[in-house]
Amino acid sequence: MAACSGEGAGSGGNSGDKPADLTIGVSMPTQTSERWIADGNSVKEKLEAKGYKVDLQYAGDDIPTQSQQIDQMITRGADVLIIAAIDGTALSGQLQAAAEAKIPVIAYDRLIRDSPNVDFYVSFDNYKVGVAQASALLVGLGVQNKDGSKGSASGPFNIELFAGSLDDNNAHFFFNGAMDTLKPFIDDGTLKVKSGQTKIEQVAILRWQQEGAQKRMEDLLTSSYNDGTKVDGVLSPYDGLSRGIITALQNAGYGGANKISVVTGQDAEIASVKLINDGVQNSTIFKDTRLLAEQAVVAAEAFLQDKTPEANDTNTYNNGVKVVPSYLLPVQTVYKDEIKPVLIDSGYYTAEEVAVGQAKG
Ligand code: GAL
Numbered sequence: 540m541a542a543c544s545g546e547g548a549g550s551g552g553n554s555g556d557k558p559a560d561l562t563i564g565v566s567m568p569t570q571t572s573e574r575w576i577a578d579g580n581s582v583k584e585k586l587e588a589k590g591y592k593v594d595l596q597y598a599g600d601d602i603p604t605q606s607q608q609i610d611q612m613i614t615r616g617a618d619v620l621i622i623a624a625i626d627g628t629a630l631s632g633q634l635q636a637a638a639e640a641k642i643p644v645i646a647y648d649r650l651i652r653d654s655p656n657v658d659f660y661v662s663f664d665n666y667k668v669g670v671a672q673a674s675a676l677l678v679g680l681g682v683q684n685k686d687g688s689k690g691s692a693s694g695p696f697n698i699e700l701f702a703g704s705l706d707d708n709n710a711h712f713f714f715n716g717a718m719d720t721l722k723p724f725i726d727d728g729t730l731k732v733k734s735g736q737t738k739i740e741q742v743a744i745l746r747w748q749q750e751g752a753q754k755r756m757e758d759l760l761t762s763s764y765n766d767g768t769k770v771d772g773v774l775s776p777y778d779g780l781s782r783g784i785i786t787a788l789q790n791a792g793y794g795g796a797n798k799i800s801v802v803t804g805q806d807a808e809i810a811s812v813k814l815i816n817d818g819v820q821n822s823t824i825f826k827d828t829r830l831l832a833e834q835a836v837v838a839a840e841a842f843l844q845d846k847t848p849e850a851n852d853t854n855t856y857n858n859g860v861k862v863v864p865s866y867l868l869p870v871q872t873v874y875k876d877e878i879k880p881v882l883i884d885s886g887y888y889t890a891e892e893v894a895v896g897q898a899k900g
Pocket of ligand 1: 648
């Protein structure tokens with residue numbers, strides 16, 4: 540379709556090139572989640588503001604589509620690739636082709652595994668995301684206070700656990716962080732996973748799909764809570780899953796006067812922020828995608844200028860072949876009280892977007 544950009548193509552750029560001669564390929568997984576749309580737009584806007592050309596593609600959560608889109612970015616002469624992988628283990632072929640064409644590859648938010656050709660990784664502290672999610676569950680149940688001190692409730696509480704897609708490296712970091720935090724409370728009987736499903740393989744939801752989470756929650760309610768007991772809390776690693784879980788709970792009569800389970804989340808998606816404001820979802824973990832996009836742009840520009848991007852972590856992210864130098868950003872837990880100071884006052888959302896201060900809809 541598009542003509543090859545020619546100059547600078549496949550060179551990874553060199554210091555003499557003008558921004559207008561350089562193209563950055565940006566490969567995003569899906570548009571079904573708000574966050575990836577915001578990520579894609581932020582990266583594009585920031586690169587274009589510096590004068591670069593941007594080839595932004597979304598892959599509809601389909602692995603062959605993403606592979607094909609990256610192949611095309613390479614043949615169209617991308618000078619740097621920024622990739623948020625659908626399946627972190629499925630892009631070795633594309634990355635080999637990129638390496639042969641001397642195109643630097645930046646893994647965006649999700650680590651690309653099993654390839655020596657990942658040059659840099661920009662993400663958040665994913666283990667800490669899991670710790671924050673588990674801590675929010677403990678706070679919601681009253682077992683712990685926000686400052687980490689012991690809370691007034693002692694349980695025992697019934698909880699259930701969810702994890703993300705097993706082919707996403709992040710899902711494992713979130714789950715490990717959460718389980719390390721919850722384990723002492725499970726061991727001493729404060730928390731009970733009534734279904735007995737505590738292994739990531741048992742609780743993972745393929746492609747992070749909301750419907751998958753709703754179905755698994757419905758199955759859990761039928762199989763483990765048909766004796767009148769209540770599920771007090773649910774560890775959910777992502778707002779989309781949280782909304783599926785909440786739908787299943789509401790369909791089973793939870794909510795309103797019948798207190799809904801404490802459900803955690805991640806990404807501060809607008810629909811979930813509204814649920815938090817209405818007291819339906821307990822919390823989310825806010826990851827400022829503007830800052831992540833900014834770091835991706837900083838790293839891309841370093842490569843284009845034949846420099847090495849600055850890492851702040853060179854230990855944690857072993858992709859199976861090598862430790863990928865990383866720049867990790869901090870995360871923030873958002874309960875109802877944090878919506879205004881963290882999400883609105885920072886300009887991430889307007890009060891109207893998250894319907895804060897308006898009548899419940
Ligand atoms: C993860 C990401 C989360 C969430 C999830 C589902 O890789 O780190 O923030 O967006 O994918 O999209």
